[in-house]
Amino acid sequence: xxxxxxxxxxxxxxxxxxxxxxxxxxxxxxxxxxxxxxxxxxxxxxxxxxxxxxxxxxxxxxxxxxxxxxxxxxxxxxxxxxxxxxxxxxxxxxxxxxxxxxxxxxxxxxxxxxxxxxxxxxxxxxxxx
Numbered sequence: 001x002x003x004x005x006x007x008x009x010x011x012x013x014x015x016x017x018x019x020x021x022x023x024x025x026x027x028x029x030x031x032x033x034x035x036x037x038x039x040x041x042x043x044x045x046x047x048x049x050x051x052x053x054x055x056x057x058x059x060x061x062x063x064x065x066x067x068x069x070x071x072x073x074x075x076x077x078x079x080x081x082x083x084x085x086x087x088x089x090x091x092x093x094x095x096x097x098x099x100x101x102x103x104x105x106x107x108x109x110x111x112x113x114x115x116x117x118x119x120x121x122x123x124x125x126x127x128x129x
Contacts, residue, residue, distance in 0.1 A: 001026045002024065002025070002026040002027045002099070002117075002118045003024070003025045003026050004022055004023070004024050004097045004098070004099060004118055004119060004120035005022065005023050005025075005097075005120060005121075006020060006021070006022050006095065006096070006097045006120045006121065006122065006123040007020070007021050007022075007123060008020040008021050008123060009095060009123030009124045009125045010124075010125070010126070011126040011127075011128065012087055012125075012126075012127055012128075013127070013128050013129075014087065014088060014089060014127060014128065014129050015086055015087065016087050016127070017083070017084060017085045017086075017087065018084045018087065018125060019081055019082065019083050019084070020036065020081065020082040020084070020095055020097075020123060020125075021079060021080070021081050021082075022034065022036070022079065022080050022081075022082075022097030022120060023076070023078060023079045024078040024079075024097075024099055024118070025078065027078075027099075027101070027118075028078070029053050029077070029078060029099060029101060030053065030101070031053050031054050031101055031103050032052075032053055032099065032100045032101035032102055032103055032105075032106050033050045033051060033052050033053065033099065033100060033103070033106035033109075033116070034050070034051050034053065034072075034078070034080045034097070034098075034099040035047070035048070035049050035050030035051050035070060035080065035082075035097070035098060035099070036048040036049050036050075036070065036080075036082045036095055036096065036097060036098070037095070037096045037098055038091075038093035038094065038095045038096065038125075039093055039094050039096070040090075040092060040093040040094075043093075045096070046061065047061060047109050047110060048060065048061050048064055048068065048082070048095070049061065049064065049068055049069075049070035049082055050070070050106060050109065051070050051071070051072050051080050052103070052106060053077075054103065056072065058070050058071075059110065063090075064084075064091075067084065067085050067086045067087075068082060068083065068084050068085070069082070069083040069085075070082050070083075071083070080097070082095070084125070087125075087127045088127060089127045089128065089129050090127075091125060091127050092125060092126050092127050093124075093125060094122040094123070094124055094125075095122060095123050095124075095125050096119055096120055096121075096122045097119070097120040098116040098118060098119050098120070099116060099117070099118045100116040100117045100118065101117075102117070105117075
């Protein structure tokens with residue numbers, strides 16, 4: 001059974017930083033992707049950042065580029081981090097870790113209409129002005 005556990009959410013003021021972590025268990029990801037989505041109240045869930053296991057490439061959503069960084073723990077390859085800097089109130093949302101072993105599915109995420117197979121319970125990030 002695949003299990004994704006997130007940690008690191010919290011409340012910060014505008015301009016602050018938080019680091020989220022996600023550890024996957026019950027599966028060894030040799031391909032596919034592991035990353036982060038978010039959903040704000042009244043809005044649709046959106047992909048924020050994905051780490052692609054094959055080659056280690058990363059894709060981040062436009063609004064977070066330059067502020068957020070996704071990385072893998074090289075010692076614990078089923079763990080990814082989302083370093084969030086210069087946080088804005090618009091970043092307030094429930095952040096979910098998600099993963100899939102299917103690379104085409106991982107790539108199609110950015111075109112919309114696709115969802116990953118494994119999800120965590122979510123961790124709340126609140127940014128106050």
